[in-house]
Amino acid sequence: MPNCNVCFRNCELREGQRGFCKARICQDGRIVPENYGKITSLALDPIEKKPLNRFFPGSLILSAGSYGCNLRCPFCQNFEITWSEEAERFRTEAEYVSPEDLAATAYAYQPKGNIGVAFTYNEPLIGYEYILDTAKLVHKMGMKNVLVTNGTASLQVLEKLAPYIDAMNIDLKGFTDRYYSELLKGSRSMVMDFIREAVKICHIELTTLIIPGENDTPEEMEKIAAWIAGLTGVYEGRPGNEIPLHISRFFPRFHMQDRGPTDVRRVYELAAAARRTLKYVYTGNC
Ligand code: SF4
Numbered sequence: 001m002p003n004c005n006v007c008f009r010n011c012e013l014r015e016g017q018r019g020f021c022k023a024r025i026c027q028d029g030r031i032v033p034e035n036y037g038k039i040t041s042l043a044l045d046p047i048e049k050k051p052l053n054r055f056f057p058g059s060l061i062l063s064a065g066s067y068g069c070n071l072r073c074p075f076c077q078n079f080e081i082t083w084s085e086e087a088e089r090f091r092t093e094a095e096y097v098s099p100e101d102l103a104a105t106a107y108a109y110q111p112k113g114n115i116g117v118a119f120t121y122n123e124p125l126i127g128y129e130y131i132l133d134t135a136k137l138v139h140k141m142g143m144k145n146v147l148v149t150n151g152t153a154s155l156q157v158l159e160k161l162a163p164y165i166d167a168m169n170i171d172l173k174g175f176t177d178r179y180y181s182e183l184l185k186g187s188r189s190m191v192m193d194f195i196r197e198a199v200k201i202c203h204i205e206l207t208t209l210i211i212p213g214e215n216d217t218p219e220e221m222e223k224i225a226a227w228i229a230g231l232t233g234v235y236e237g238r239p240g241n242e243i244p245l246h247i248s249r250f251f252p253r254f255h256m257q258d259r260g261p262t263d264v265r266r267v268y269e270l271a272a273a274a275r276r277t278l279k280y281v282y283t284g285n286c
Pocket residue numbers: 004005006007008009010011018019020021022023024070126
């Protein structure tokens with residue numbers, strides 16, 4: 001049986017079987033992205049909403065998402081298209097938008113201030129082939145490509161996309177293996193490997209969502225900030241402490257309704273802790 005090497009799960013799939021992410025499937029002995037071109041969300045968003053604060057500030061970006069995800073964050077903000085039962089319906093209901101059509105739409109929005117395409121909303125890397133095909137066209141038209149990702153993809157995927165991606169926002173959701181593996185069903189080591197290489201390729205900003213009682217101590221934030229500051233070989237010769245970090249406030253959502261929103265004072269306290277090490281720290285949802 002073939003196995004998928006897009007993420008840490010390495011799903012081994014028999015003919016017709018879908019992977020854990022529900023976006024890839026084994027067809028004719030090969031694992032292919034079943035969600036290719038199936039767009040569930042499309043919007044012209046401010047770039048700061050990705051969030052990217054230090055990449056063409058004030059501009060807009062055509063943001064496109066499909067369905068599926070390889071993590072299982074119980075607090076997912078986009079569960080309708082990621083890993084809920086509802087998300088399953090998009091296999092048949094999502095509209096097909098070819099790479100040519102998406103790139104042409106982005107081009108048509110240029111006069112409104114659009115700078116390109118952001119692959120976002122669900123986890124885009126589980127369908128990286130569509131990004132690759134579209135991003136090449138977007139570059140040919142002189143526009144930019146942005147990725148908003150959980151960063152749990154293999155370095156082979158990153159290497160394929162690298163020539164065509166201009167900026168990424170990557171989640172660094174926490175800094176303990178317990179948090180990543182037990183709560184999110186993810187892999188902290190894969191995210192860290194991914195970020196280490198991504199920072200060498202293009203403009204990167206990172207995001208940490210603060211969940212009360214899970215990843216909200218100043219000690220953990222200090223470790224996150226120190227690790228970011230220690231990254232080397234950063235794009236355009238920047239020091240690690242110039243990589244922007246977004247610290248976001250949690251609101252109860254989806255399967256995590258057992259606690260209230262993050263106290264705003266805690267978000268500011270953690271931002272202050274991060275600013276002792278990092279130059280650009282932003283708070284979100286406050
Ligand atoms: S991308 Fe999907 S199919 Fe591939 S290994 Fe990850 S979860 Fe499995």
